[in-house]
Amino acid sequence: MNATQPAAIRLWVVEDNATYQDALAFSFKTSGSIELTRQFFNAEDARAALRAGPPPDAILLDVQLPGLDGISAISLFKAAAPAVCIVILTVFEDHRKVFRALCAGASGYLLKTAPAERIAAAIADAVAGGAPMSPSVARAVLGRFVELAAPGRNTYDLSARERDVLELMTQGLVxxxxxxxxxxxxxxxxxxxxxxxxxxxxxxxxAAVAKALKERLV
Structure with missing residues (x-):
């Protein structure tokens, strides 16, 4: 390696779609700035690898995974490797998922519609301390901040975990x-x-679900 050339970013990908994994692997191989060192189809295996060490510089993480979902995995990944940058890459642009991911410790949130070069640039940005987001996601985040800043909004002092439970209740989970x-x-x-x-x-x-939906608590 040339002495003036920066080291490639060591990246793990956690994605359950094999075809999309292969497409990402090809794009990173041609980018030259990212070294895809490991790939996982579920969050549990990635967490075990993090705990065994050494960790990568960044993890590209899908939301919809078998078993442990991506957003729930973020805090577990950060507990195992606090310095790792986690960038969400998903089809979901729901502002609630965006906020949950960012609050859990994600460094960025991208949609899978983003071109390969944008994804590579976002990973580099996150490792450098940035917070990359797809444009539509950024608009959703801004809109959410406006909602939260609205006067008189009652949050009922719900904890973050209570809001997680309440959100899943509104989705019909038992x-x-x-x-x-x-x-x-x-x-x-x-x-x-x-x-x-x-x-x-x-x-x-x-009654709890009705109130949560009516007052937009989740």
Whole structure:
């Protein structure tokens, strides 16, 4: 390697679509600035590899994965390797997913419609300390900030985890499914549900979901 040439960014990809994985691998191979060192089809295997070390410089992470989903995996990845940059690459531009990912520790959030050169540039930007986002995602984030800044909005003092549980409730998941999705015990989910009911001043799951949707709590 030339002494003046910067070292290639060591990247892991966590993506369950083999065809898309291959396309990414080809684009990174031709970029010259990124070295794709490992590929995973699920978050659990990637987490185990992180704990075994050494970690990469960055991880490109899908949201919709078998087993542990990408957003739930972010905090686990950061716990195993605090310095690693995590960039979400997904088809979802839902502002709630964007915010959950950023709050969990993601450095960037891109859509899979982004061209290969944009993805490579975003990874380099994240490693350099930036926060790359697709334009439509950036607009969603800005819109969410406007919503949160609106006066008189009651958040009912819900914790981040209680909001996670409440969001999954609005998606129709039952307690066991919520526990599996968030990697929590059923007992812990029950505790969160009780707290949610008390804070929202409701007595049933249906009332909690209705209030969450009406007041845009998730």
């Amino acid at each position: 307690k066991k499914e919520i526990a599996d999705r968030l990697t929590l015990s059923p007992h812990t989910v029950n505790s969160h549900l009780k707290n949610i009911y008390v804070k929202l001043h409701v007595g049933t799951r249906g």
